[in-house]
Amino acid sequence: MSAPITNVEDAVAALGALPMPVGDRTLHGPLWSLLDWSFWGAGMGDLFREALADRMIAAVPAEGVAHAEAIMSEFIERRKIEKTGVTVYQEQRIELERLRTRVDELEKAAVEGRAALGSLCYDLEDPGTAALGALYLLSQATTWNETSPDFAADALARHACSVLDKAADMADPDPPEVSFFGDHGSAVAGWLRMLAERKGGVQS
Numbered sequence: 650m651s652a653p654i655t656n657v658e659d660a661v662a663a664l665g666a667l668p669m670p671v672g673d674r675t676l677h678g679p680l681w682s683l684l685d686w687s688f689w690g691a692g693m694g695d696l697f698r699e700a701l702a703d704r705m706i707a708a709v710p711a712e713g714v715a716h717a718e719a720i721m722s723e724f725i726e727r728r729k730i731e732k733t734g735v736t737v738y739q740e741q742r743i744e745l746e747r748l749r750t751r752v753d754e755l756e757k758a759a760v761e762g763r764a765a766l767g768s769l770c771y772d773l774e775d776p777g778t779a780a781l782g783a784l785y786l787l788s789q790a791t792t793w794n795e796t797s798p799d800f801a802a803d804a805l806a807r808h809a810c811s812v813l814d815k816a817a818d819m820a821d822p823d824p825p826e827v828s829f830f831g832d833h834g835s836a837v838a839g840w841l842r843m844l845a846e847r848k849g850g851v852q853s
Contacts, residue, residue: 679718681706686738756791763787767801770808781808810845817841 677685684702693701706714724730732740766784770776781804788801820830821838828834 678706678714679721680709680714682739683721689738759787760791763791763801764799767799767804770804771800776804781805806848810848813841813845813848817845 681702684705685698688698688701709717763784766780766787770780770784773780784801785805788805817838820841821828821834828837830837
């Protein structure tokens with residue numbers, strides 16, 4: 650009896666010991682799906698699972714595959730099984746692929762929306778908090794996607810600079826107004842303006 654496949658090295662050895670699939674023997678029928686599902690349930694990753702199932706099917710004579718699939722079909726019909734574990738697994742894979750496609754579509758739309766809104770906010774002197782808030786959320790949701798040109802980061806940085814500069818003015822107001830930071834107003838204002846400069850803003 651062959652040793653069980655417990656690691657990557659065992660999987661590679663098993664894969665190399667089986668014949669390469671030829672022609673239509675690579676068709677993924679019910680028996681192949683059962684093998685693939687079983688390997689997946691045992692924790693085998695995509696790298697070896699489907700290739701191993703291909704070669705295992707290729708190692709079985711065509712009539713043997715047909716006989717096994719006929720037994721499977723008869724069993725399912727006799728037990729009136731509407732969905733097998735394999736069927737559910739296949740449906741989940743199809744649904745996962747559909748969701749991946751949908752996520753890709755939404756990410757593309759979000760990146761395009763970020764670029765458009767970023768350009769708009771950059772061109773407007775005061776785009777408003779709603780637009781800037783939406784731009785911030787889009788930017789956070791698409792940090793791994795880059796577009797060119799994209800003024801989202803510039804628009805948000807400019808807004809942050811403006812807020813910091815205004816806060817600095819409030820911290821160190823002109824006389825006769827008194828800073829609510831007391832004697833530390835000037836130091837606080839200097840620190841806020843330093844942050845604004847780091848954001849790319851101009852001192853007010």
